Structures are given as structure tokens and as C-alpha cells.
Amino acid sequence: MESGGYRGAGLKILSKYGVSVGDTVRVMTGDGEMSGVIMPRYESASEDYIVIKLKSGYNTGVEVSKVRSLEKLAGPAKAATADVQAPAQKPGLPKIALISTGGTIASKIDYRTGGVRAALSASELYASVPELAGIASVDPEVLMSEYSENLKPEHWTAIAEKVAEKVKLDRYDGIVVSHGTDTMHYTAAALSFALQGLPVPVVLVGAQRSSDRPSSDAALNLIGATTFAAKAPVAGVFVAMHSGTSDDAVAVHVGTRVRKNHTSRRDAFESIDVTPVALVKEGKAEMQSSGIELAQRGRGKLDAKTKFDSRVMLLKYHPGFDPDLIEHAAKAGYKAIILEGTGLGHVSKDCFSALKKAVGAGVMVCMASQCIWGRVSMTVYDTGRDLLDIGVIPLSDMISETATAKAMWALANAGDPKKAMQENMAGEISSAIPL
Amino acid sequence: MALPDPKTLDLKVGFEIHQQLGTQSKLFCNCSCKEAEQYDKAFMRRLRPTQSELGAYDPAAMFEFSKMRASEYHAASGTSCLVEADEEPPHEVNGEALDTALVFSLALHSKIMDEIHVMRKIVIDGSNTSGFQRTMLVAMGGHLDVAGKKVGVQSICLEEDASKVLGEGDGTRKYGLDRLGVPLVEIALEPVTGRPEEIMQVALTLGRLLRASKRVARGLGSIRQDVNVSVMGGAVVEVKGVQQLDQLVKVIEHETARQHGLVVISEKLREKGVDENSVGDRIDDATDVVGRSQSKVVKKIMSGPRPVFRAIRVRGFAGMLGFEPYPGIRLGKELGELVRFYDLGGVFHSDELPNYGISQEEVDAVKKKLELKEKDAFVIVGGPEDRVAYATDAIVRRLKAALAGVPAETRAATLDGRTVFSRPRPGAARMYPETDIPTIPVTSEKLESLAASVPRPWDEVVDGIASKYGLNKKLASQIFDSDYLQVFEGIAGSTKVQPTFVASKLTEDVTSLQRQGGDPSLLFDDMIMDVFQRLDAGAIAKESVALIFEKLMKKEAATVDEAIRALGVSSISDDELSAALDKVIADNMAVVREKGMGALSMLMGRSMAVLRGKADGQKINAMLKDKLGKLSK
Numbered sequence A: 001m002e003s004g005g006y007r008g009a010g011l012k013i014l015s016k017y018g019v020s021v022g023d024t025v026r027v028m029t030g031d032g033e034m035s036g037v038i039m040p041r042y043e044s045a046s047e048d049y050i051v052i053k054l055k056s057g058y059n060t061g062v063e064v065s066k067v068r069s070l071e072k073l074a075g076p077a078k079a080a081t082a083d084v085q086a087p088a089q090k091p092g093l094p095k096i097a098l099i100s101t102g103g104t105i106a107s108k109i110d111y112r113t114g115g116v117r118a119a120l121s122a123s124e125l126y127a128s129v130p131e132l133a134g135i136a137s138v139d140p141e142v143l144m145s146e147y148s149e150n151l152k153p154e155h156w157t158a159i160a161e162k163v164a165e166k167v168k169l170d171r172y173d174g175i176v177v178s179h180g181t182d183t184m185h186y187t188a189a190a191l192s193f194a195l196q197g198l199p200v201p202v203v204l205v206g207a208q209r210s211s212d213r214p215s216s217d218a219a220l221n222l223i224g225a226t227t228f229a230a231k232a233p234v235a236g237v238f239v240a241m242h243s244g245t246s247d248d249a250v251a252v253h254v255g256t257r258v259r260k261n262h263t264s265r266r267d268a269f270e271s272i273d274v275t276p277v278a279l280v281k282e283g284k285a286e287m288q289s290s291g292i293e294l295a296q297r298g299r300g301k302l303d304a305k306t307k308f309d310s311r312v313m314l315l316k317y318h319p320g321f322d323p324d325l326i327e328h329a330a331k332a333g334y335k336a337i338i339l340e341g342t343g344l345g346h347v348s349k350d351c352f353s354a355l356k357k358a359v360g361a362g363v364m365v366c367m368a369s370q371c372i373w374g375r376v377s378m379t380v381y382d383t384g385r386d387l388l389d390i391g392v393i394p395l396s397d398m399i400s401e402t403a404t405a406k407a408m409w410a411l412a413n414a415g416d417p418k419k420a421m422q423e424n425m426a427g428e429i430s431s432a433i434p435l
Numbered sequence B: 001m002a003l004p005d006p007k008t009l010d011l012k013v014g015f016e017i018h019q020q021l022g023t024q025s026k027l028f029c030n031c032s033c034k035e036a037e038q039y040d041k042a043f044m045r046r047l048r049p050t051q052s053e054l055g056a057y058d059p060a061a062m063f064e065f066s067k068m069r070a071s072e073y074h075a076a077s078g079t080s081c082l083v084e085a086d087e088e089p090p091h092e093v094n095g096e097a098l099d100t101a102l103v104f105s106l107a108l109h110s111k112i113m114d115e116i117h118v119m120r121k122i123v124i125d126g127s128n129t130s131g132f133q134r135t136m137l138v139a140m141g142g143h144l145d146v147a148g149k150k151v152g153v154q155s156i157c158l159e160e161d162a163s164k165v166l167g168e169g170d171g172t173r174k175y176g177l178d179r180l181g182v183p184l185v186e187i188a189l190e191p192v193t194g195r196p197e198e199i200m201q202v203a204l205t206l207g208r209l210l211r212a213s214k215r216v217a218r219g220l221g222s223i224r225q226d227v228n229v230s231v232m233g234g235a236v237v238e239v240k241g242v243q244q245l246d247q248l249v250k251v252i253e254h255e256t257a258r259q260h261g262l263v264v265i266s267e268k269l270r271e272k273g274v275d276e277n278s279v280g281d282r283i284d285d286a287t288d289v290v291g292r293s294q295s296k297v298v299k300k301i302m303s304g305p306r307p308v309f310r311a312i313r314v315r316g317f318a319g320m321l322g323f324e325p326y327p328g329i330r331l332g333k334e335l336g337e338l339v340r341f342y343d344l345g346g347v348f349h350s351d352e353l354p355n356y357g358i359s360q361e362e363v364d365a366v367k368k369k370l371e372l373k374e375k376d377a378f379v380i381v382g383g384p385e386d387r388v389a390y391a392t393d394a395i396v397r398r399l400k401a402a403l404a405g406v407p408a409e410t411r412a413a414t415l416d417g418r419t420v421f422s423r424p425r426p427g428a429a430r431m432y433p434e435t436d437i438p439t440i441p442v443t444s445e446k447l448e449s450l451a452a453s454v455p456r457p458w459d460e461v462v463d464g465i466a467s468k469y470g471l472n473k474k475l476a477s478q479i480f481d482s483d484y485l486q487v488f489e490g491i492a493g494s495t496k497v498q499p500t501f502v503a504s505k506l507t508e509d510v511t512s513l514q515r516q517g518g519d520p521s522l523l524f525d526d527m528i529m530d531v532f533q534r535l536d537a538g539a540i541a542k543e544s545v546a547l548i549f550e551k552l553m554k555k556e557a558a559t560v561d562e563a564i565r566a567l568g569v570s571s572i573s574d575d576e577l578s579a580a581l582d583k584v585i586a587d588n589m590a591v592v593r594e595k596g597m598g599a600l601s602m603l604m605g606r607s608m609a610v611l612r613g614k615a616d617g618q619k620i621n622a623m624l625k626d627k628l629g630k631l632s633k
């Protein structure tokens, strides 16, 4: 029997009466009787209740110790998903490949179980977001289904290879990658380095409110991402998400310049030190001057280097920071440390000796700032100059998450990783931060 | 035609009461439940049906939800945060609100759920920023005692209130977020039969039980009744937004007449041999014929975006669109309300034309175009093309439904006790779990701890108030039913003012001021307290209380101080009073000389005219008597 999250007393009583999740049952308790469908139970909830969906639609928990009998009235009903007519595809539209990696940007909910699954086919996708059918001809493909907090550099490799495969078909005007939001900015940075010379836009998109909710930001974000991927005159890796709390505009950010800056808001993703490259509003992608030089669509030739070396540590310095951590990292075999220093790029002088040892042992130590906005300037104060003398590499205005992904890529692909870290490859370093 | 006895119509009325709770904070966040005084932030959202929802709505609803409606939300800090804006997950359920729902369940002998699950009930009209209302089933079954009879309870739920509608513009609805998330208890009662007055007694009894708990919000809008009305076993019509009990009787009467009227119309239609195929068997574009009309309505439509007029042929309906079995009940009117749902105003039918500036020639041209026979009717609908397309479908469906009598729909109550179409009845409510909030077990210890809070029956509570404060039973029940029980008890407990006096000012005087056009919502509890404290301290006279209330309720003063200043009623000193009375006596010396003590009542009248509100009447009387006595000697 499928346990549906039941354990202990709950699981025992269901087994005793031969009842499974999805069955319609009549429960007799000391207080009376109740009929409904047995629903799954969340793993973390107490074991002592079974969950019943009543005819009114409400779920309610029945305490197992009160159950006198459980009678199965019917087996599972067919999943209640309505057949919806997808709008007809308009001919002659741009072609877009949609690669799904997880999250619930386009999904269907099963009201019987409350479960959510990805919308798999193009017609399901169009039924879910009908506007897409008027923007592009979208080929969806599910590559993986992972919460973004579970993604590793191996997954970046898989995503990069899938994108490269689609690009090489020379059939698509753009690629859209749906992604959980928690680490989307890391993946965006990783793809920016792995997929250089892209001839088309590759746009990552996610949702802060899952698409099983009527208020989901998924549809507008997907429309924004698809519009930009299909029509923008530029190429490269981008992230498209809500521009503000209102459902009126989607901001498109450069993949190496974006960060999730809020736990829950729709406009959590922000461009750091630059302006978003475009705002998608009312079906149009309005390009903006971002301060970053972008590749033109159709010019580039893809150079895919999709390997990553995950032996990189991102270390945030704080008052009371233990310098031994640096030595431990070096001993544990890390090849690079990205320090998130204070202010212009500082750590306490207490760390100097550990840093010397690490650098001496061949670890690449780089400095980004925990201020998030602004450039590290390590020649202003003594501490900065001392760190430079030790061999710490200043990362200019590169944000630390981007630096981490870049270091993993550089270790696996660059002849001289230290040099690579200081060169602008994908907009991650700029010579001027706009006022 | 006189309305038949409700009994022969098999009138059934079910109540669903939504009572706002008087909690400090909202159901799923820490914001205040108070109304915002002004809004300082705004944002815009568009809800869309989630995928499996699509099938549950007809094209009309799809049209409303996905294409036309944007919602503009207005927020004020203190009364809304990221939770109301759907920008942060809900916090855990407000314990005070849950306790109250449990207390009500105990009071109604209802079976409380072992474990409560918060659900999401899809509502995509924009009134909830999330697109669903969070609601939880707390108890089922039980009964309410109404004048010796038991009325069954179906369910008791705890849920969040929706945003309040601030206004409506072109395809956008404006909402205030302050009300969103205020805890509501929803109590659904089994349908009952009887005369509207008997049915009203049910609502009154339930309302009084809730108020006796002292855990509910008071004032206009704090309790809303939805009533489900059906006659002759027909479809159930849900009427939303009944706020006052006297309105309820009228609503039930109106719905009874409307539903029975529709049944009469359907019988007549069937007698005429009309069937579904007679409706909309021909629909023509009539823009060329109608669009040139000199009618103001038509001209306005033609100057708008993408104007079209469509003409719908309805065979055998001649005379039936304007037929009124009861005053104001006719199919034509139902169509008028229906097209308003699509933001259209332009609908005409052949029974009412020529009229509204549409000429006989234009009518004849439409008839010719549709090849109408003598017994046929037509309906014309005009407006922007896409909306007209949806409205045409809806009109055809509504006229087909007329053959069966009463369509199931949701209607809104008007303040004068009628009902108007608001939307088609959604399919069975789609609910799924609110996975952001853990389930809540209800322990027997918890219920035992709440047993003492269960409100006693209304008459017991009223008797208690009567004996505690020395009020007669009528005044005690009036103060209980008023919005001022709490402040009354506060005044009675903290001042030496006679409770009877306080209660009568807060019931009879406030009610009579309300009849004269005063607004009781302008009279806040803290102002009332202030007035009686000043009276207690001798700073104002008894007579001033009602005058101050009048100034406040008629918006002639914003504060008690302002009212007192405007009235000039701050009390005067004994010396000043004495001097003022001496003047009154001197002015009327001729009468005093003639009548002696017999002049007292005349002098009293003259004195009160000058001193009303500045000095206590009894004191004036005593002082005048004293002065007259001395003079007579």
C-alpha cells in the first residue's frame, strides 16, 4: 500500500481496514460518523491522525484513537483535472525551447491529493498560460525536477549541456530555462561562464508564488522571459522576474549581475550595480541602457565549456571570525576561497597568517565585498594593501555568488584561473558603476 | 398579482452568518483589524484561474477573471503588511480567533474537529490578493434554540475576511487591504421554512448569541448574512451582503416574489410552446441598423472602442420580456442586470421599443433583418466587440434558463432590500490544503479551558444586565442589542452617573438622532466615555449629553471639546446661575407679582430657554423656587 506520508498509528489503522490514500470511506467515531476521501499526510505532522476530505471540500483530521470502524465505500476517483482547450498556435512565430529544471513555474495541481506536477506538453503549457501561444512556438522539455536548494555544480553542467544541445540545433530563437528561485542567480552566473559566445538569449525564469495559486507570478514571468528570448536584439544569459510587486512589468537582468535579495517578494531579484537590461511590459521588451556591454543576437558562435570544479568555498568574514577556518579549508583540499570581506574588501589582520599559509599552499584566495553593492578597493587602507601583498585577488565589482560560480568554472576550464578571475568575461566586472 | 403564502411556495431559507471577531490582530498576521484612515501605498495585480480551475468556470466567468479584471490594492501601514499583499507566507493562526470559534462551537453544541486543517478556497474576483480565501472547518452539526425550536447547524468555520471594494473603474477594481485577513466566523444553518418574520428571528437569535460572548466586532458591516433562498424546490439562489435584519425580511420577500415570478413566466413560456431552440436561433450583427440611431445610449456606445450591436432573435417571446407577474419582476430587467456583469449598459428588447431614442423605423429594420414573425421578440446588445460577444452568449443562456424558471446564481442585496445579479454560481468550491500552515490539533484540555467562556443564552444575559445595573428589562435588552454595551458597562463601572440615564441616552437618544439623519459611526466609544466623565465631574449638565451627541453625529463637531464649545454648554458657576435667574425674574416681574409661586413653571421655561445645557434642570428648579419663596415673603 502506498503510505501517503502516514506512519505509526495512522498507517496501522489504514492497513488494518485495508484502506489507502484516495479511497472514499465512512469513519465511525465515538462522536458520530463522517464520510470522505482519505488524503495524504505530511510527513512531519503527528502520526495520530488520519486526514479526510469531506464533501464540502474541507480537510479534517480524525484522531486514530477515536476511530471505531473505517469502512471503504469506493476506490480512488480519477484525478480531477479538467480538460481545457489550448489556444491554437499562430503560425510564423519565433521558436523557443523551454527547459524545465524544477520549481513550479508551469504546473498542474491535482485537487484530489493537493499534489503539483509539471505541465509537460506544449498544449498543457499553453492551456496554463494562453498568452504564450501568441508570442512563440514553445517546445517544452523536462530536464530535471529539483528544488533549487538541491542543485549542485553537476546540475549546472547538465543544464549547460542541454542548452548547448538546443542552441546547436540552430532552430531556436531563444532558450527559456525554468528554475527554482533560491539558487537561480548562481545557475545564471554558472551558465554565463559555461556558455560563452551564445548567439541567442538564454533566459532563466522562476516564480516566488507557485503556479498552483491564482496570484502566482509564474505566468507573467514566463511571458516576460519568452517575449525577451523571442524578440530581444541581444544574446547571453539572463534572469527574468517581476520588476515590482505589481503584475505589470518583468525585469530582465544580466546573468552575472543578479541576486535574490528578498525571501518572499515577487521582485526579490535585483540587478546589482547596474540597471536591468530590459523591462517587458504589455508584450514588448523595452531595452534599457544597463551599463553592461551586451552581445548582439546572431553574432556569436557558441563556445561551451560546461565543467565545474566544486572545490570552492564562499567564506563570509564577521567580527569574531576564526582564522583557523581558512587553514582548515586549505587542508580539506579546497582549491579556491572567495572571501566576503567587509567594506572595501577587508578582513581582520588576525587572518593574515592563515591567508599566507593558504596562498602558499596554492589556494586561490579572492576578495568580494559583503556590502553587495559597490566595488572592492584594496589600495585605500593599510589592511587592503597588506591583503594584496599576501596575494589575495581583488574581484572589483563582482558579486560574491557570481565569483563562487566563476571560480568553480575557472578551476575546471581556465589555463590561469587567477588571471581569469580578474578578467571580465560575461559582464561580471564593469569599469564604471553608474550613479 | 398578490404573492401566495410562503408555505404554498415551499419557501426555504438557509443562513450563513459571517461575523467579524473583535481580536486585536488579524487571522494570519500581526496587523491591526482597525479600518485604515487613509491609504499610502498601492499596487496592481491580475489573478488568473489555476489550471484545473479552468473547467470549473463558464466562459463568462473566465472572461471576467482572466481578461478584464485587474485589481488595484490600496494599503496603509499598521493595517496591512507583506502578508496581505501576498508577498509573505501567512503566520500561524491567531490563537484568540481560534478560541472564539471554539467557544461558538461549544455554545452551539457542535462537534469540534479533532484536528483543524487550513484550506485555500479559490476566489478569483480579486477580493483576496492570493486568489483564495483561507478557511478552516472548526465544527459540524449542533443546533441553535430559537423560541423553543431547534434549528440545525451545518458547519462552523474560521476564515479570513476579504478586501473591501473601494470603487470600480474601466476594467479595474480598487480594493482596500485593511479588511483583508480580519478573522470571521462563518456559521451555516440548516434551511428553515416559515414566514420571513419567523426566519428573521433565527438570524436575530444567532446574532445575539454571538454578541453575548463579547468576542465579536460590532458596528455596521461587522456581521454579514448570506441567505440561500429557494421556492418550490427550485434552484438555490445565494444572496450576499445582507447587513441589517430589517433588510433581510425585505430581501426574502423580494426573492420570493422574483423566484415565484420567474416560475410563473416559465409556465407561460411553456404554454406558448416555446423551447430552447427558440432562443438565439439567429444572431445578426445590427451595427449598421442600430448604430446610426439618434439614441443617447447608442451614440455613447458608438463613440467608444470597437463598437458593435448584436441582435438576438427569440422566437415566441413577444410580450414575455416585458411581462411583470409582480411589480418590477420581468425578464427584461434580468437581462439588464446580466449585461452589467460585462460592464455593458446597452441592452434593449422588443417589448420596450421604440423607446430610449430608438425609433420605430429602427425597430422595424431589426425585425426585418432577423425575419421576425408577430409572436417573436428580439434583444439588442451593444458595446465593445469582445464584451458583446461574451454578453450575447450569456443572454442566450439566460433566456434558455428562463424556460426552467429560476437559475442558480449569486445575487447581491441592495440596501433597500432588493437583489441584483452579481455572478453565475461557481462550480463546487475548489479547495486544497494551505500547505504554509501546520495542522492544529484540538485537545480536550483546550476545550475544558474554554468551557467557562461559553456565552449564556440571551435572556439570561439581559436579566443579568437588568439586575446588575437596575435597568428595566426593555432597556437592558436595548442596551445589549445596541453597539454600546461595552462602553455602557465601562461608564456604569467607573462613574456615579445613573446607569438608567446612561442606557437611555445610548439607546433612545442615539436612535432618535439617527432617525434625524445623525451618523452613529461618528460617535466613538472614547467620546461617549469622555462625555459621561465630564457629566460625572459636574463639568456639563445632563441636558447637554444628547446635544453633544447630536453635534458629533451630525458632523458639526469632530471632538467633544469642539461640540461643547459650539454649544456653549460648559456649565456655569452657582453665582453666574443665580445672576442669570435673577435676570429672568426681573424681566418677568409683573407675572411674579401677580402669581407668586404660581409663576414657577413659566419662569422655569424661560430659564431653560436661556440656560439649557449650561446648568442642571433640577438645580435651576430648586434655585428658582428658593428665590420665588423669598420674593413672596
Ligand SMILES: [Zn+2]
Pocket: B026, B029, B030, B031, B079, B080, B081, B082, B083, B084
Ligand atoms: Zn499584515
